[in-house]
Amino acid sequence: MSYQTLLTSIEDGIFVITINRPDKLNALNKTVIEELSAAVDDVYSNAAIRCAVITGAGPKAFVAGADISEFLSMGATDGEALARKGQNMLFNKIEQSPKPIIAAVNGFALGGGCELAMSCHFRLASDNAKFGQPEVNLGLIPGYGGTQRLVQLIGKGKAMELMMTAAMIDANEAKQLGLVNYVTTVEELIPKTKELLSTIMSKGPNAVAKVIASVNAYFDSEQNGFDAEIKLFGECFGTDEMKEGVGAFLEKRKANF
Numbered sequence: 001m002s003y004q005t006l007l008t009s010i011e012d013g014i015f016v017i018t019i020n021r022p023d024k025l026n027a028l029n030k031t032v033i034e035e036l037s038a039a040v041d042d043v044y045s046n047a048a049i050r051c052a053v054i055t056g057a058g059p060k061a062f063v064a065g066a067d068i069s070e071f072l073s074m075g076a077t078d079g080e081a082l083a084r085k086g087q088n089m090l091f092n093k094i095e096q097s098p099k100p101i102i103a104a105v106n107g108f109a110l111g112g113g114c115e116l117a118m119s120c121h122f123r124l125a126s127d128n129a130k131f132g133q134p135e136v137n138l139g140l141i142p143g144y145g146g147t148q149r150l151v152q153l154i155g156k157g158k159a160m161e162l163m164m165t166a167a168m169i170d171a172n173e174a175k176q177l178g179l180v181n182y183v184t185t186v187e188e189l190i191p192k193t194k195e196l197l198s199t200i201m202s203k204g205p206n207a208v209a210k211v212i213a214s215v216n217a218y219f220d221s222e223q224n225g226f227d228a229e230i231k232l233f234g235e236c237f238g239t240d241e242m243k244e245g246v247g248a249f250l251e252k253r254k255a256n257f
Contacts, residue, residue: 001038001039001042003020003035003038003039004031004035005019005020005021005029005031005032005035006018006019006020006032006035006036006039007020007057008039010046010048010049012198013048013049013050013051013201014049014050014051014052014053014194014197014198014201015039015042015043015046015049015051015052015053016052016053016055016190017036017039017052017053017054017055018055018056018057019032019036019054019055019056019057019062019063020057021057022056022057022058022060022061024064024067025058025060025061025063025064025065025107025108026056026057026058026061026062026063026064026113027063027064027065027066027067027068027112027113028063028065028066028067028112028113028116029066029067029070030070033086033089033090034089036054036090036116037089037090037093039052040052040090040093040094040097040101041093043097043099043101044097044098044099049099050099050197050201050205051099051100051101051102051197051200051201052097052099052100052101052102053101053102053103053104053190053193053194053197054094054101054102054103054104054116054117054120055103055104055105055106055189055190055193056105056106056107056113058107059106059107059186060107060108061106061107061108061109061113062103062104062105062106062107062108062109062113062116062117062129063108063109063110063112063113063116063117064107064108064109064110064111064113065108065110065111065112065113065134066111066112068138071138079143082143083143083144086112086143086144087143087144087145090116090119090144091115091116091119091144091145092119092145094116094119094120095119095120095121095145095216096212096213096216097121097212098209098212098213099205099208099209100121100197100200100208100212101120101121102120102121102122102123102124102193102196102197103116103117103120103122103123103124104123104124104126104189104190104193105117105123105124105125105126105129105131105171105180105189106125106126106128106129106186106189107126107128107129107130108129108130109125109129109130109131109132110130110131110132110133110134110168111132111133111134111135111142111146112144114131114132114133114146114150115133115142115144115145115146115149116144117131118145118146118149118150118153118179119144119145119149121212122180122181123179123180123181124180124181124182124183124184124189124192124193124196125171125174125175125180125182125183125184125189126171126183126184126185126186126189127171127172127183127184127185127186128171128186129170129171129174129180129183130168130169130170130171131168131169131170131171131174131179131180132162132166132167132168132169133146133150133162133163133166134166134168135163135166136163136164136165136166137166141163142163146163147159147163148219150162150163150179152219153177153178153179154177154178154179158177171183182196202257203257204239204241204242204244204245204255204257205241205257206236206239206241207236207241207242207245210232210233210235210236213228213232214228214229214232217229241257244256244257245257
C-alpha cells in the first residue's frame, strides 16, 4: 500500500513505519493518523509481519506534536470527538497489537508524538531525543492517552510535574524515569531496535502476544490482571507452540517457532 505521509518497508519480518513529514517535524495531522492506523492494521493482518518499528524521518523529530493549525476551528464537542477517534483509531490499537510495536524515537517526541511513543510496547531513543507533554502551553491537556500512559510509565508525581510545567526531558532522563528502555546514538537507533526485535522474534509468537495481553490487563479497569494471566497461561497449554518450546527445552535443542 502506498501512503502520502509514511514510508514503509518489510525485512526479515520487521515492518518499519517512518512518518515522513520532516518539513513539519513529522507532526500528526488527520492524514498521518489515518495512514498510521492503516499501517497498524497491516501489522495485525499480514502474516509476513512479525513485529514493527515506528520512527520519524529526518534528523530533528520523531513526532513534534499535533498539527495545531487544525485546532483553530474546533469547539468542545469537536475536541472530544478528535481525542476519542484518535485513541480508538490508532493509539489503543497500537497498545493492544498482538505483535510487538516498538518506538524508535529520533529527536523531538512532544505532545501527540510522546503519546504515540508511549502507546508502543516499549521505546528506544537516540541521544538527541526530547520528550514532553506541553499541551498546557496551549490551554489544553493531552488527548491521546498521555495523562494515563505517562503516569503508568513514570509514576504520578513526576507525570504531574511534567504535564503541568510543560517541561521537556532529554533521552537520559527519560531512561532514568523508565520512559525509554535504551539510549543509543542516532546511527545505532534502528539497528539496536531491530536487534531487540530479532531476539523477540526467536520466541514463541503466541506467547509474546499473550505477554502483551496480560500486561495490558494490569492497566484495564474492567479486568483483573491476575485472572487474565491465569486464563492466558492456561490457553498456552493448548498450543503446538508450547509443545514445541517445552519439547525443545527437554531435548536440549533450539525451539523452532
